[in-house]
Amino acid sequence: MNVYVITEHLNGSISDHTFELLGKAKQLAGGDSVTALLAGHGAEGLASQLGAASKVLYADHPNLENFNPQSYCKAYSQMLKDRMPGLVLVPYSSMGMDLASGLSVSLDVPVLAYAQDVNAGGGKITVVSQLYGGKINVESEVDGDSCIAAVLAGVFSADEGKADGSPEVEQVSVDGLDDLQVKFKRLIEPEGGDVDITQAEVLVSVGRGIQSDENLSIAEELAAKLGGAVSASRPIVDNKWLPKTRQVGKSGLKVKPKVYIALGISGAPEHIEGMKDSELIIAINTDPNAPIFDYANYGVTEDLFDVVPALTEKL
Amino acid sequence: MNIIVPLRQVPDLVEELEIESGGKDLDREWLKFKVNEFDDHALEEALCFKEDHGGQVIAIALDANDADKALYAAAAKGADRVIKITGNFEGQVASRTAAKAMANVIAQLEWNMVFAGVQAVDERDGQVGVLLAHFLGVPHVSVVTGVSNNGGTLEIHKEYGGGIIAEFEVAPPVVLGIQAARQTPRYVPVAKVRRAMRSTDLEEMDAGDVSVNVGSQVTRMYKPEAGGRAEMLEGSAEEVAAKLAEIIRSKV
Ligand SMILES: Cc1cc2nc3c(=O)[nH]c(=O)nc-3n(C[C@H](O)[C@H](O)[C@H](O)COP(=O)(O)OP(=O)(O)OC[C@H]3O[C@@H](n4cnc5c(N)ncnc54)[C@H](O)[C@@H]3O)c2cc1C
Numbered sequence: 001m002n003v004y005v006i007t008e009h010l011n012g013s014i015s016d017h018t019f020e021l022l023g024k025a026k027q028l029a030g031g032d033s034v035t036a037l038l039a040g041h042g043a044e045g046l047a048s049q050l051g052a053a054s055k056v057l058y059a060d061h062p063n064l065e066n067f068n069p070q071s072y073c074k075a076y077s078q079m080l081k082d083r084m085p086g087l088v089l090v091p092y093s094s095m096g097m098d099l100a101s102g103l104s105v106s107l108d109v110p111v112l113a114y115a116q117d118v119n120a121g122g123g124k125i126t127v128v129s130q131l132y133g134g135k136i137n138v139e140s141e142v143d144g145d146s147c148i149a150a151v152l153a154g155v156f157s158a159d160e161g162k163a164d165g166s167p168e169v170e171q172v173s174v175d176g177l178d179d180l181q182v183k184f185k186r187l188i189e190p191e192g193g194d195v196d197i198t199q200a201e202v203l204v205s206v207g208r209g210i211q212s213d214e215n216l217s218i219a220e221e222l223a224a225k226l227g228g229a230v231s232a233s234r235p236i237v238d239n240k241w242l243p244k245t246r247q248v249g250k251s252g253l254k255v256k257p258k259v260y261i262a263l264g265i266s267g268a269p270e271h272i273e274g275m276k277d278s279e280l281i282i283a284i285n286t287d288p289n290a291p292i293f294d295y296a297n298y299g300v301t302e303d304l305f306d307v308v309p310a311l312t313e314k315l
Numbered sequence: 316m317n318i319i320v321p322l323r324q325v326p327d328l329v330e331e332l333e334i335e336s337g338g339k340d341l342d343r344e345w346l347k348f349k350v351n352e353f354d355d356h357a358l359e360e361a362l363c364f365k366e367d368h369g370g371q372v373i374a375i376a377l378d379a380n381d382a383d384k385a386l387y388a389a390a391a392k393g394a395d396r397v398i399k400i401t402g403n404f405e406g407q408v409a410s411r412t413a414a415k416a417m418a419n420v421i422a423q424l425e426w427n428m429v430f431a432g433v434q435a436v437d438e439r440d441g442q443v444g445v446l447l448a449h450f451l452g453v454p455h456v457s458v459v460t461g462v463s464n465n466g467g468t469l470e471i472h473k474e475y476g477g478g479i480i481a482e483f484e485v486a487p488p489v490v491l492g493i494q495a496a497r498q499t500p501r502y503v504p505v506a507k508v509r510r511a512m513r514s515t516d517l518e519e520m521d522a523g524d525v526s527v528n529v530g531s532q533v534t535r536m537y538k539p540e541a542g543g544r545a546e547m548l549e550g551s552a553e554e555v556a557a558k559l560a561e562i563i564r565s566k567v
């Protein structure tokens with residue numbers, strides 16, 4: 001099975017997510033080829049990091065210099081058009097979310113999202129999607145011999161996909177990129193926060209189970225006792241109860257503290273992506289089926305409002 | 316500018332989810348539905364945009380899973396029109412089918428932007444917003460956390476990992492996948508929704524031809540094996556707290 005991997009890059013560096021997919025692609029391809037797709041402007045040099053691929057298809061255009069949903073969709077669909085059948089692995093990331101479904105329409109190839117596993121044994125493609133916030137897995141079998149799989153971050157090893165070497169680079173010319181309704185303007189880097197949660201040894205992380213911003217104090221007291229910091233899941237930050245710099249996960253920060261204490265966090269894949277490599281994970285959640293317990297070392301199904309104050313007192 | 320907001324009802328994840336005996340779908344008998352959290356944000360952003368710049372907010376939903384409830388709530392929050400898309404939408408509807416139905420209906424409306432939720436937790440077949448954009452032949456931007464109007468051109472903020480934002484300038488028509496509104500989505504009391512039920516004209520429009528090829532079949536649905544599962548600590552809150560204190564102290 002020929003496998004294609006979309007190369008995601010930002011500020012001149014290729015994401016780990018891309019290497020995870022390249023590693024998986026090598027395994028899936030068997031004797032067939034692994035091709036990395038690269039779009040950019042003056043970005044050909046990135047190909048030297050894509051040694052896990054046997055070949056790199058490269059499209060260059062000023063409007064591909066930075067990711068742009070419109071120009072990148074057009075470029076990738078032209079790059080792939082005459083190369084199907086095949087299996088296309090797309091990172092299910094912010095950028096990939098703008099690509100996978102669109103390519104599926106323009107190439108007329110099925111798409112499967114939230115993929116946490118992909119198999120291609122015996123010529124049949126099957127994909128396992130992680131749905132319902134990580135509570136249910138769904139296995140699908142593809143009808144034909146082509147598929148776009150939008151793969152979650154962190155499910156395959158990036159090491160397998162990291163290889164030096166200079167694969168052959170084939171320039172692909174793409175058109176229709178001059179006149180766009182979507183124009184990239186600039187990147188805005190996040191402002192530095194009061195605390196750097198990526199440096200904390202202990203994180204007390206709060207989720208929607210904390211119910212209100214007044215209740216944050218119980219997490220702060222616990223964190224203070226442990227010399228740690230308070231971090232949070234996305235809804236807490238969207239509610240403006242804590243600044244963006246405290247958010248753990250896909251669109252927040254990746255953390256690896258010695259101890260990660262999750263309070264009232266369900267464990268949606270987008271959250272897990274940011275904290276699963278913590279050394280010790282403790283989860284307190286009243287729902288015994290919460291996916292967070294699949295990643296935690298220790299779990300408690302009591303009410304956090306009973307356990308946390310008692311814990312702070314004991315420490 | 317007129318903004319269309321597609322609303323989707325998804326199973327409430329706080330409730331226990333059961334798989335039907337065939338093993339290929341959820342047991343739908345007792346499912347409790349609520350509006351997808353990102354759709355609440357999409358509607359909020361649309362209402363804020365309208366409050367600043369005028370135009371209409373049009374909420375649409377496929378006739379499935381208690382759609383009326385979601386539409387009346389949208390009306391109570393300030394949507395100008397609410398439209399139910401009728402057709403056969405029993406069981407799990409593939410994103411592609413939903414997007415096709417919406418595209419057919421939207422083609423008959425006057426609109427400038429679609430604000431969809433960035434994603435919903437219950438469908439394996441891609442993102443409706445992006446599919447919809449391709450069916451309508453307009454561009455899209457997903458994972459949007461900011462929309463502002465610059466004399467008819469939009470300034471869009473799209474969020475990457477680590478809190479990095481990419482800013483785009485976009486000329487409508489466009490479909491946006493909204494991740495977060497500029498403010499916490501407004502809440503409407505039940506009494507106000509009830510009043511909206513009496514005073515709102517819930518329009519119906521037919522989905523038309525929604526034949527699309529999804530190109531894959533569900534072969535199995537299962538709960539993830541509890542492989543690396545946590546060691547669960549039992550006892551009273553006090554006892555559990557004592558055990559946790561010991562575990563944490565051994566580490567830091
Ligand atoms: C593109 C994209 C990017 C995203 N990025 C991120 C990200 O970076 N980080 C992130 O976190 N999310 C992210 N999300 C959102 C993610 O999908 C989930 O919506 C979010 O993680 C859920 O947060 P939560 O666990 O706090 O809330 P919920 O899922 O609502 O869970 C709350 C939990 O609290 C428990 N609970 C309630 N009361 C109590 C109590 N008294 N005691 C103990 N437990 C209690 C409940 O059982 C429940 O499990 C992203 C989503 C998208 C689409």
Ligand SMILES: Nc1ncnc2c1ncn2[C@@H]1O[C@H](COP(=O)(O)O)[C@@H](O)[C@H]1O
Nearest residue numbers: 321322323377431432434435438442443
């Ligand atoms: N059946 C539906 N009815 C109305 N809107 C929908 C439907 N399915 C998806 N949507 C919209 O598309 C968004 C993304 O859903 P999904 O692509 O399924 O993850 C939702 O948040 C809704 O805004």
